[in-house]
Amino acid sequence: MAAQSATDELERTGSAGAVTARPRRGAGASLARxxxxxxxxxxxxxALVVIWWAVTAANLIKPYLVPSPGKTFDVILAQTGYFAxxxxxxxxxxxxxxxxxxxxxxxxxxxxVYSPTVEKSLYPLLLFAQVIPKIAIAPLFVVWLGFGLSPxxxxxxxxxxxxxxxxxxxxxxxIDPEMLQLSAxxxxxxxxxxxxxxxPASLPHLFAGLKVAATMAVxxxxxxxxxxxxxxxxxxxxxxxGNLDTPMLFAGLLIMSLLGVVLxxxxxxxxxxxxxxxxxxxxxxxxxxx
Amino acid sequence: xTSMMAGNTSTQxxxxxTATGAAVEIDDVAVRFRTKKKDVTALTDVSLRIEPGEFxxxxxxxxxxxxxxxxxxxxxxxxxxxxxxxxxEDVRGPRRDIGYVFQRAALLEWRSARRNILLQAEMRGMPRxxxxxxxxxxxxxxxxTGFEDAYPNELSGGMQQRVALCRAxxxxxxxxxxxxxxxxxxxxxxxxxNVELRRIWQETGTTVMLVTHSIAEAVYLANRVVVMTxxxxxxxxxxxxxxxxxxxxxxxxSEPEFARGTGRIRDLLxxxxxxx
Numbered sequence: 001m002a003a004q005s006a007t008d009e010l011e012r013t014g015s016a017g018a019v020t021a022r023p024r025r026g027a028g029a030s031l032a033r034x035x036x037x038x039x040x041x042x043x044x045x046x047a048l049v050v051i052w053w054a055v056t057a058a059n060l061i062k063p064y065l066v067p068s069p070g071k072t073f074d075v076i077l078a079q080t081g082y083f084a085x086x087x088x089x090x091x092x093x094x095x096x097x098x099x100x101x102x103x104x105x106x107x108x109x110x111x112x113v114y115s116p117t118v119e120k121s122l123y124p125l126l127l128f129a130q131v132i133p134k135i136a137i138a139p140l141f142v143v144w145l146g147f148g149l150s151p152x153x154x155x156x157x158x159x160x161x162x163x164x165x166x167x168x169x170x171x172x173x174x175i176d177p178e179m180l181q182l183s184a185x186x187x188x189x190x191x192x193x194x195x196x197x198x199x200p201a202s203l204p205h206l207f208a209g210l211k212v213a214a215t216m217a218v219x220x221x222x223x224x225x226x227x228x229x230x231x232x233x234x235x236x237x238x239x240x241x242g243n244l245d246t247p248m249l250f251a252g253l254l255i256m257s258l259l260g261v262v263l264x265x266x267x268x269x270x271x272x273x274x275x276x277x278x279x280x281x282x283x284x285x286x287x288x289x290x
Numbered sequence: 291x292t293s294m295m296a297g298n299t300s301t302q303x304x305x306x307x308t309a310t311g312a313a314v315e316i317d318d319v320a321v322r323f324r325t326k327k328k329d330v331t332a333l334t335d336v337s338l339r340i341e342p343g344e345f346x347x348x349x350x351x352x353x354x355x356x357x358x359x360x361x362x363x364x365x366x367x368x369x370x371x372x373x374x375x376x377x378x379e380d381v382r383g384p385r386r387d388i389g390y391v392f393q394r395a396a397l398l399e400w401r402s403a404r405r406n407i408l409l410q411a412e413m414r415g416m417p418r419x420x421x422x423x424x425x426x427x428x429x430x431x432x433x434x435t436g437f438e439d440a441y442p443n444e445l446s447g448g449m450q451q452r453v454a455l456c457r458a459x460x461x462x463x464x465x466x467x468x469x470x471x472x473x474x475x476x477x478x479x480x481x482x483x484n485v486e487l488r489r490i491w492q493e494t495g496t497t498v499m500l501v502t503h504s505i506a507e508a509v510y511l512a513n514r515v516v517v518m519t520x521x522x523x524x525x526x527x528x529x530x531x532x533x534x535x536x537x538x539x540x541x542x543x544s545e546p547e548f549a550r551g552t553g554r555i556r557d558l559l560x561x562x563x564x565x566x
Binding site for chain 2: 187196
């Protein structure tokens, strides 16, 4: 008996140690960790700008092919209003497209998981829609929906939709069958089982899909603008290209990439707050974050 | 996957043993699965009667239908023929008046130990304050005090299984079904859990059906041991364990009755594997 209580104690202190060793939620600690995780990519980024600057300053490449960083930033500063407006347009299309894609994607995934018939009939169609190059059908949306923002939003939705559906279906299906049996013995209905067990369990998969989808949504919006637009970052780039105005072109590209990165980081932060429990969030494996 | 064959109702006995206070009655039950290639008989000719408050262990080689038996009692699976009754009532679908513990703790990662236990209450719509009180009581009983707010990934395997046990006991189920609950634990933790389970059983008075691979565990814990043989899964023998109610892990194991029980089970299981 004495030996038993001793092992009991051992086990308790063992796990208690594990609890204190890993602070779970602490604003200060997490901020410090964030800084620790981000300084490397920031340093790499700074190095790239320096190389860019060095190459142009040494005249290794003709300025009309690759403008210097200084010139590019000058263009942005000189025309802040113009860039702000067009960035806003593309952001609007991207975010709206992204949000619609989440709503439609998650909903269709749920329907497909609960109805094998729907899944069998819808899945091939989804795949078909995915393999069509979006740039090839984008002009069609302009014919159907005109030159406004809607065709761009549609292309953004189409681009972002697929990874969301796939990841949500995978997430919902990866539930432990014993968990569902347990739920049945608790007398829980389909609704409670979904909200308390199945949906939360699928969130890590969903967020993986959202991260891919976020970057796809930006591409979608810009592709939409390429086909027919008179505003937005895609339009800015196309105009600059036509005028051989490379500083303007580079400025547009820079802002566009920044837009994608910002959206991605927002999704990551959201994941951080929604899933503090998930495996990818708790170890020191800094595989994500920028 | 597999689909169940319709039960043959004409072979059902006109059972005379109706509702005489047994906790679990299994009456001439068979379970057959139809897979792509062939029909598989998982269980056949199984009859078993368990009185309220009994602790029954079920041992047997892999694939002899031990887990299937628990699924039948819980109503998660319907028999192809025969009848299963819980407290005299026919089992027709998933039953709420049981507690289930699996080999894996099956805890929700995003919930603390306490909230994992309270899942049972939320699903059933039990009064919150009362459920919380009961959860605290169970956590104290299983030595989880101080770990109420720990998350599953912060708990050892034994601790996780304790949480699963508390969750299964929260609603005071008259019948507790345990499917190899300690199979994934190390030997030391397992012994300790056996002692605790025995104590909890004595304190709560629930009927327990425990599926296990460990012969020693089966005999130490139970009043009766059901020995099953595979292909097709059926009951080979019911062994009464005539050990005192108060059991001490070390002492009990050295008693002649313990040796007799485990020896008999080994003989039966050995004979089954030798005849293959």
